[in-house]
Amino acid sequence: MKITFYGHACIGLKVEDVHVLIDPFISGNGKAAHINIDEIPADYILITHAHQDHILDVERIAKRTKAILVSNYEIITHYEKLGLEGHPMNHGGTWNFDFGKLKYVNAIHTSSFPDGSYGGQPGGFVIEGEHKTIYVAGDTALTMDMKLIPAQYDLDLAILPIGDNFTMGVDDAIIASKFIECDKLLGYHYDTFGYIEIDHEEAKRKFFEKDKDLMLLEIGNSIEL
Ligand code: NI
Ligand code: MN
Numbered sequence: 001m002k003i004t005f006y007g008h009a010c011i012g013l014k015v016e017d018v019h020v021l022i023d024p025f026i027s028g029n030g031k032a033a034h035i036n037i038d039e040i041p042a043d044y045i046l047i048t049h050a051h052q053d054h055i056l057d058v059e060r061i062a063k064r065t066k067a068i069l070v071s072n073y074e075i076i077t078h079y080e081k082l083g084l085e086g087h088p089m090n091h092g093g094t095w096n097f098d099f100g101k102l103k104y105v106n107a108i109h110t111s112s113f114p115d116g117s118y119g120g121q122p123g124g125f126v127i128e129g130e131h132k133t134i135y136v137a138g139d140t141a142l143t144m145d146m147k148l149i150p151a152q153y154d155l156d157l158a159i160l161p162i163g164d165n166f167t168m169g170v171d172d173a174i175i176a177s178k179f180i181e182c183d184k185l186l187g188y189h190y191d192t193f194g195y196i197e198i199d200h201e202e203a204k205r206k207f208f209e210k211d212k213d214l215m216l217l218e219i220g221n222s223i224e225l
Contacts, residue, residue, distance in 0.1 A: 007032035048138030049111035050119025074120030100129025107140035161189035163196030
């Protein structure tokens with residue numbers, strides 16, 4: 001599984017030969033100006049919730065790629081009205097896609113569209129594919145529900161928000177990594193705007209002191225899992 005960081009909370013996964021894009025927000029992110037949005041591949045676009053910093057480029061990318069959107073029922077209904085194709089889910093549900101098995105899990109956050117309309121309830125994803133299992137937390141607070149994940153999954157990687165203010169910060173993300181029983185973490189949802197700027201070295205050191213490995217990727221860079 002190849003994992004690419006496109007800035008903020010936007011992640012690209014390549015699972016076998018299928019391209020899965022999560023929460024595209026690139027054209028509005030000055031730090032991702034070097035990313036050519038019109039070259040990003042997407043067979044599926046997963047959306048954790050309806051906030052602008054997670055959906056801004058959904059239409060632009062989906063219209064070009066014909067990607068199938070996967071999110072909660074309300075977000076999918078919204079995009080189907082705009083002529084895009086989607087697969088609606090809700091919390092606790094799993095589905096076998098051609099990239100692997102996906103579960104829509106709980107997140108503690110809010111989920112309104114930029115115009116204030118209802119965007120369902122926010123979520124995260126557990127994705128099993130290519131013999132790997134990853135957890136993409138979405139925007140969330142630390143929550144006891146995270147303890148449900150290792151009851152069912154043995155995670156190879158977790159992608160956690162660490163920017164604080166709107167989501168967990170570093171200290172809560174360390175507790176989250178204990179709850180989910182995963183030592184390999186990729187941080188996201190930090191530095192994009194003033195409220196969520198973090199000290200990278202301090203964040204990595206704090207995880208390291210708890211025997212956990214926090215990776216922070218340059219925008220556009222990838223890791224192989
Ligand atoms: Ni949000
Ligand atoms: Mn956000």
